[in-house]
Amino acid sequence: MFANRYLARWQGAGLIDAAATQRIADWERAQARPVWLWALAGLGAFAVGMGLLAVVAANWEVIPGWLKITVDLALNIAAAAALFVAWQRGWEKTREILAIVLSGLVLSGIALISQVYQLDGPAWQALLLWMAICTPFLALVTRSRVLGVAWAAVATITYLTAIEALDRALGRLLHGDAIIMMVWVPGLLLMVVGIARGWLATTRSQANAIVACAVLALLFAASAPQFIVFRPREEAGTMVAIIMSLLVAALLLREARRDDVSATALMVIVLAGLATWLATMMIWKLAGANGATFWNRRSTDGLPYLSAALVFIAFWGVVSWLALRAGRRALFVLAFAVITIRVFVIYWEAFGGLLNTGLGLIGGGLLCLAFAALGWHIARRAGRPMEAAI
Amino acid sequence: MKRIMTALVIAALALPVAVLGAMVGDAEYGIANARVMRVAIRGYDPRDMLRGHYLNYRFDWNADIAFIGRTTRLCVTDAPADAPARVRPLAESGDQASTAGCAFVVEGRGEVLAEARRAEPGERGPAGRLQFRPAGVESGRLYVPEQHAGELERLLLAGTVQLTIDLAVTRAGRASVKAWHIDGKTVDVYFAK
Numbered sequence: 001m002f003a004n005r006y007l008a009r010w011q012g013a014g015l016i017d018a019a020a021t022q023r024i025a026d027w028e029r030a031q032a033r034p035v036w037l038w039a040l041a042g043l044g045a046f047a048v049g050m051g052l053l054a055v056v057a058a059n060w061e062v063i064p065g066w067l068k069i070t071v072d073l074a075l076n077i078a079a080a081a082a083l084f085v086a087w088q089r090g091w092e093k094t095r096e097i098l099a100i101v102l103s104g105l106v107l108s109g110i111a112l113i114s115q116v117y118q119l120d121g122p123a124w125q126a127l128l129l130w131m132a133i134c135t136p137f138l139a140l141v142t143r144s145r146v147l148g149v150a151w152a153a154v155a156t157i158t159y160l161t162a163i164e165a166l167d168r169a170l171g172r173l174l175h176g177d178a179i180i181m182m183v184w185v186p187g188l189l190l191m192v193v194g195i196a197r198g199w200l201a202t203t204r205s206q207a208n209a210i211v212a213c214a215v216l217a218l219l220f221a222a223s224a225p226q227f228i229v230f231r232p233r234e235e236a237g238t239m240v241a242i243i244m245s246l247l248v249a250a251l252l253l254r255e256a257r258r259d260d261v262s263a264t265a266l267m268v269i270v271l272a273g274l275a276t277w278l279a280t281m282m283i284w285k286l287a288g289a290n291g292a293t294f295w296n297r298r299s300t301d302g303l304p305y306l307s308a309a310l311v312f313i314a315f316w317g318v319v320s321w322l323a324l325r326a327g328r329r330a331l332f333v334l335a336f337a338v339i340t341i342r343v344f345v346i347y348w349e350a351f352g353g354l355l356n357t358g359l360g361l362i363g364g365g366l367l368c369l370a371f372a373a374l375g376w377h378i379a380r381r382a383g384r385p386m387e388a389a390i
Numbered sequence: 391m392k393r394i395m396t397a398l399v400i401a402a403l404a405l406p407v408a409v410l411g412a413m414v415g416d417a418e419y420g421i422a423n424a425r426v427m428r429v430a431i432r433g434y435d436p437r438d439m440l441r442g443h444y445l446n447y448r449f450d451w452n453a454d455i456a457f458i459g460r461t462t463r464l465c466v467t468d469a470p471a472d473a474p475a476r477v478r479p480l481a482e483s484g485d486q487a488s489t490a491g492c493a494f495v496v497e498g499r500g501e502v503l504a505e506a507r508r509a510e511p512g513e514r515g516p517a518g519r520l521q522f523r524p525a526g527v528e529s530g531r532l533y534v535p536e537q538h539a540g541e542l543e544r545l546l547l548a549g550t551v552q553l554t555i556d557l558a559v560t561r562a563g564r565a566s567v568k569a570w571h572i573d574g575k576t577v578d579v580y581f582a583k
Contacts, residue, residue: 069414073407080403087399106406113410115533117417118567120526133409136402140395 042146045097049104065116072109079105087141096144103134124162131158143202148209152190159186178237180277183224185241187217188248195251215269219319222273225280226312245274265322276315283307309346313339343367421568424558425494427466427475431553433546443539445532453520454478457486458502464522465492479520497563498524524557524565532570538581
């Protein structure tokens with residue numbers, strides 16, 4: 001669709017002839033992936049899984065527990081056997097959909113056994129067990145981006161449900177707050193999973209999807225110190241986060257040397273994100289800022305909040321530059337929107353009164369214009385017309 | 391290489407079934423080798439999409455109180471099959487920590503209050519002085535059939551029925567729910583009337 005629009009534009013400008021236009025259009029058509037069909041199929045398989053969960057949740061006492069469990073186990077075995085056949089015969093779409101169905105059946109099996117035997121325990125334990133027993137077959141059998149994203153989403157949900165228990169455990173282990181570890185390190189781990197998944201040529205597409213999820217997680221995590229005034233009493237968690245970040249950066253450097261073109265950009269995001277965390281924590285510490293969150297800050301001095309906001313803007317500036325270089329239009333627009341919103345929030349949180357707010361808004365406007373001029377200058381020097389790049 | 395990969399895929403696909411089977415086996419083994427005690431409960435019925443209808447409950451212990459303070463063990467002195475078990479909270483140390491005369495001991499966490507706890511919203515009447523959750527059933531949740539959940543909630547709020555749980559207690563003192571009853575009858579028998 002996008003290709004057709006550009007092809008017509010380039011042909012109109014006399015850059016390519018009609019034959020080349022036709023060849024490119026044919027090639028693009030052959031490469032096209034029916035995203036909406038995949039979405040529909042994924043939705044169908046997901047609905048089957050949720051339906052099974054709802055049937056289990058109904059706890060229909062007319063059927064004895066042993067019979068329900070037997071039927072569930074039989075369905076699991078049948079789905080596993082069908083998935084094996086699909087994998088052996090190379091039926092790509094059937095294989096991916098059966099993998100989703102089997103994952104749903106396994107989850108419903110855990111829920112059913114918990115219900116029949118009235119097993120106790122928090123939800124995260126059930127989700128963690130589900131991930132632990134489904135990840136091996138998903139890793140060995142599946143290849144699609146959809147399942148890569150789904151796996152990353154389930155890992156995130158499992159992590160979020162376990163976050164309280166993890167907070168308590170890390171607090172005991174490190175004798176203090178571990179927010180940087182809990183917010184920043186999981187994104188790094190997800191990135192390591194994505195990189196390792198990409199070592200096999202057959203799973204590179206799925207690996208890219210997992211890495212994209214990891215980048216989103218890291219962008220969110222690097223922004224978190226803006227919302228949490230975090231001043232740890234002990235620095236053990238910070239040290240672990242620094243070491244983890246450097247290890248991941250080293251891994252990405254190795255990938256960059258193996259001709260992975262995106263590895264350098266990922267390394268910059270990891271190091272810039274870590275720098276954002278450390279700089280913001282230092283600002284909170286030096287300023288003696290109090291208030292646990294963004295919403296209940298108490299300070300008569302706007303300078304620490306202005307400094308923290310500038311660190312945040314610098315980080316997102318790096319992200320927008322990387323997006324521009326890589327031609328990632330959506331990410332560039334997101335980064336630009338985040339910076340713009342943050343610039344205006346500065347004046348709400350750091351200044352007060354109409355005169356100051358007015359002066360602040362003028363300053364913010366000039367800052368945006370300066371950013372725009374800088375962006376055009378960089379784009380010109382890089383020899384990339386911005387409209388084409390994004 | 392292909393043979394190894396095939397073996398790995400078969401093992402990975404068999405893993406979920408094996409784990410689910412092991413969960414069933416472990417639960418069955420635990421119940422088969424456990425001692426059973428009946429305990430009265432009180433509660434209300436919220437809804438949960440993932441795990442279905444469940445009842446949030448508190449135990450109404452039939453307890454002999456001899457001290458005030460924290461406790462991590464209950465001594466079960468008598469556990470008849472058709473009536474609530476008689477228990478005695480054990481203190482951390484001293485005379486009240488002795489397990490002499492106990493048929494078996496339940497591990498967990500709780501407290502003996504100086505006076506009865508006030509009723510929670512939705513509960514009828516004050517609860518007993520012994521607040522104790524056995525290990526293994528800490529969440530205090532009981533899955534109930536969707537078909538009867540509404541009626542059960544109404545009956546509980548009206549205070550016209552007595553709910554009891556049969557706890558299966560392992561030798562290590564961990565508990566799991568073996569069965570539950572409404573006025574001494576299983577749920578299908580009770581609602582069949």
